[in-house]
Amino acid sequence: MSRAGWAGHSPAVEVSTARPWHTRPVTVGLVGAGVMGADHARLLSGSVSGARVGGVCDVDEARARQVAGATGARLLSDPFALIADDDIDAVLVASSDPTHEAYVLAAIALGKPVLCEKPLAPTVDGCQRIVDAETAFGSRLVTVGFMRRYDPGYLELKRALDDGEIGAPLVLHCVHRNPTNTPGQPSAAVITNSAVHELDVSRWLLGEEVVEATVHTPRRAAAAGGTADPQLLVLRTASGVLVDVEVFVNAGYGYEVRCELVGEAGTVELDRPSATVQRRGGVIARPLATDWRPRFAEAYRRELQDWVDGVRLAAPPAVSPAATAWDGFAATYLAQACVRALETGAPATVDLPARPKLYEP
Numbered sequence: 524m525s526r527a528g529w530a531g532h533s534p535a536v537e538v539s540t541a542r543p544w545h546t547r548p549v550t551v552g553l554v555g556a557g558v559m560g561a562d563h564a565r566l567l568s569g570s571v572s573g574a575r576v577g578g579v580c581d582v583d584e585a586r587a588r589q590v591a592g593a594t595g596a597r598l599l600s601d602p603f604a605l606i607a608d609d610d611i612d613a614v615l616v617a618s619s620d621p622t623h624e625a626y627v628l629a630a631i632a633l634g635k636p637v638l639c640e641k642p643l644a645p646t647v648d649g650c651q652r653i654v655d656a657e658t659a660f661g662s663r664l665v666t667v668g669f670m671r672r673y674d675p676g677y678l679e680l681k682r683a684l685d686d687g688e689i690g691a692p693l694v695l696h697c698v699h700r701n702p703t704n705t706p707g708q709p710s711a712a713v714i715t716n717s718a719v720h721e722l723d724v725s726r727w728l729l730g731e732e733v734v735e736a737t738v739h740t741p742r743r744a745a746a747a748g749g750t751a752d753p754q755l756l757v758l759r760t761a762s763g764v765l766v767d768v769e770v771f772v773n774a775g776y777g778y779e780v781r782c783e784l785v786g787e788a789g790t791v792e793l794d795r796p797s798a799t800v801q802r803r804g805g806v807i808a809r810p811l812a813t814d815w816r817p818r819f820a821e822a823y824r825r826e827l828q829d830w831v832d833g834v835r836l837a838a839p840p841a842v843s844p845a846a847t848a849w850d851g852f853a854a855t856y857l858a859q860a861c862v863r864a865l866e867t868g869a870p871a872t873v874d875l876p877a878r879p880k881l882y883e884p
């Protein structure tokens with residue numbers, strides 16, 4: 524039997540995939556057992572149905588061993604052997620950003636579905652090679668971990684816009700704050716590592732491309748230790764919507780993501796950062812998450828469940844918000860334009876190449 528491929532096309536490569544999905548769960552090979560890899564492994568084994576972690580590897584063997592032990596998975600030392608292992612049906616890449624490309628390409632070459640943490644690759648050329656490989660394979664295998672697309676709040680924002688409840692969009696206001704970040708982080712990484720989520724959200728929510736990007740920087744926060752932080756990104760879309768993104772990765776007080784969409788007939792914004800309100804010490808307070816994992820816990824769970832369901836069906840679920848390899852390419856392309864704008868202080872034109880047919884809706 525040959526793998527049907529996620530887009531229902533006939534893949535150019537014949538791959539043997541006799542999978543008794545009804546009798547056993549999808550077996551996932553995890554490449555990278557750091558903060559995100561460990562979290563995905565925990566969700567796959569405890570909160571997602573129809574999947575198990577079958578093998579784990581990491582450059583740091585001790586942490587791979589820990590994740591393997593906690594999930595009952597095998598410990599492997601060679602990531603390429605793990606990807607090629609007959610027992611492994613699908614691959615989850617959560618290793619360091621520069622290593623993503625090689626692992627994703629290895630999975631594509633074997634016709635195995637792969638969920639890759641963002642960014643798909645840190646360079647436009649790397650993303651292009653992945654898009655080319657997938658296009659040559661002839662069917663979609665790659666999903667990129669832009670988990671905000673699965674957040675109930677963001678989904679409700681998109682539904683309100685798509686159903687015409689706030690009229691045509693005019694302005695999208697975004698705020699992305701982390702309590703602290705790696706000391707000495709390059710200024711560009713504030714965009715490529717953090718604001719890249721808003722870049723993806725803008726394209727996904729508005730359903731159109733950004734054509735111009737400008738990046739403004741106020742004086743640097745003392746806590747940022749030399750990094751240009753905060754930054755204010757201003758994006759213009761093809762139809763003329765303006766997006767502003769304040770990204771501040773050394774904000775100190777907690778992890779917070781805000782988003783408000785202004786339309787011609789009303790506005791819609793993300794609500795509560797927490798499910799509870801506290802009253803103590805003379806104040807009414809809503810606790811904030813300390814990082815993105817608790818804030819987007821439900822989004823990560825839904826993202827993984829959707830991915831596993833897609834692997835089981837050998838097709839992405841009909842109404843999946845999942846980011847494709849093309850979305851990963853577009854996000855990195857846009858991020859690089861923003862980095863140019865940051866470095867030059869001038870607006871950068873974003874002339875995204877035409878989307879290959881494979882990625883048409």
Ligand code: ISE
Nearest residue numbers: 699701716717718720772815
């Ligand atoms: C981190 O790498 C993430 O991906 C988080 O989602 C984001 O909010 C954070 O700013 C990044 O550093």
